[in-house]
Amino acid sequence: MLKNLLNNKTKVFILGILVLFLALIRIVEESLFYDPYLDYFKSDFINLPLPIVDKLHLFLSLLFRYSLNTIVSIAFIQIAFKDINFTKFAVVLYGLLFIILILTFWVVLAFYANENKMELFYIRRFLIQPLFLLLFIPGYLIQKRTN
Numbered sequence: 431m432l433k434n435l436l437n438n439k440t441k442v443f444i445l446g447i448l449v450l451f452l453a454l455i456r457i458v459e460e461s462l463f464y465d466p467y468l469d470y471f472k473s474d475f476i477n478l479p480l481p482i483v484d485k486l487h488l489f490l491s492l493l494f495r496y497s498l499n500t501i502v503s504i505a506f507i508q509i510a511f512k513d514i515n516f517t518k519f520a521v522v523l524y525g526l527l528f529i530i531l532i533l534t535f536w537v538v539l540a541f542y543a544n545e546n547k548m549e550l551f552y553i554r555r556f557l558i559q560p561l562f563l564l565l566f567i568p569g570y571l572i573q574k575r576t577n
Contacts, residue, residue, distance in 0.1 A: 441509060448506045452560050455498055464491040465558070471551050480543050492532065492557050500524045503563040507570065516570050524562065531557050 460468060465488065466481040504524070508517045535553045538546055555561070 444509050445506060448502050448509070451502045452499065452563075455495070455502070456559075459495070459558075463495050463558075464488060465495075467550075467554060471554075475547060475551075480539075480547075489532070489536075492535075492554075493528075495558050496528055499558075499560040499563075500528075503560050503566075506563060507566060510567070511570055511574065513570075513574075516573075520566055523566075527562060528557075 455462075459465070464484070466483050470478065470481050504517060504520055507520050508514075511517075531553055535550070535557065538550050538553060543550055
């Protein structure tokens, strides 16, 4: 395993750079993205009313952040696995998951937000963090081993 790792130094270096990009997105989140829920969910939000948001601005910000995370995650998958079918499948999944999550987020926000703050928190978490990459990597590794 170590010999294989040393033979793929460039690949490991590029994957490390991509992980740093994901970390950088997280580091600059407060200055780069409009998200009044960042501070809200860091506080004792269970007892606080939801903040007033500019819904269009929030949607565009969530779309932008999700897109940045997706681009870096797709690049990571392509470089790590070098399988165009895995990459195509990931692109389709990321697109479908965004549609499902953003619709769910707006429904919860519009109709159930005060009763379901934790659901809002977790749906938003999947939209703003690259959690799908953490789910796809083990799945792809298992798939690659079984083939």
